[in-house]
Amino acid sequence: MENSQSLDQVLRAWAEVFMHRSMHDFWHFMKHSGLSMSQLSVLLRLHYHHACGVSEIGEHLGVTNPAASQLIDRLVNLGLLERNEDPSDRRIKNISLTPRAIALVQEGIAARQRWLQALTAALSAEEQAAIIQALTTLTEAAHSLEAQSITS
Amino acid sequence: MENSQSLDQVLRAWAEVFMHRSMHDFWHFMKHSGLSMSQLSVLLRLHYHHACGVSEIGEHLGVTNPAASQLIDRLVNLGLLERNEDPSDRRIKNISLTPRAIALVQEGIAARQRWLQALTAALSAEEQAAIIQALTTLTEAAHSLEAQSITS
DNA sequence: TAATAAAATTAAGCTAGCTTAACTAATAAG
């Protein structure tokens, strides 16, 4: 069929344009916030998962315990993280995002959201319906793939 | 309609899961390659745009000229960049990716491609057709939005 | 041709982020 590209090509083209844009935006977000990749990784980890101890953050980042401790220390000083003793085990420090950090992460997510909305704003009802269907399918597939990888 | 979410919700959910995955992958790519965010930014800039001088790279990264020069110097020593005199103006050094750097960037892109393929592998023909249509529309919209922003 | 401008580099100095090694405090095990 002349008006239909292969799924492979379409995925490639979409990933290319989405990633190019995402990396560009992320770079500017780093510059604008003044935070490093390591610092933003900590904030994102805490946004997507639950509050946790110092070691878990270091493990997730692939750095040593002292590195995680120092990184957290700087973020605490910046007012982006809170460090509280775990009442059940006073050796553990529970690390969590401050309201300011939550707002910062939300703003980063919202920026991407605005870009996607701009993409779809001028589309017809039919095109929008197709996108709703397609992205719902993809999102579900992503979630089930993630559920699989947890068990493996 | 009960089985149809709003476009807004769908975009939000998709951006969330896609970004979470992308950031996770990107972090591991950095760790695995041993390259910093700044270094990868240079490689991506050169992948998406043409070869250019030192100043342009610094400008794109939002750093000073000496910072760009030093960054490039390290990447040249790593065998990822080539630095050649511009024959038309010998003050300018033309910076370009080496074959090794091209392969590195391609591998990063291919990894994301494989993830998307895994997402769509188990889908029905109808679902695949809807995704082809939707992502083609989104990719075109992204390109035309980018074309607009160049002129503004 | 002499002065000026432009592109890149070098030098000096700072901070972030990482390492390993040594240390403190709290819990678990014997």
Place this chain on the structure above:
DNA sequence: CTTATTAGTTAAGCTAGCTTAATTTTATTA
């Protein structure tokens, strides 16, 4: 109760990445 283990921090030292200031080389302009 004493010993070992676990969680986290502190200390010392290194490199990357950034800055500003000074320098070198090439091109432009008066």
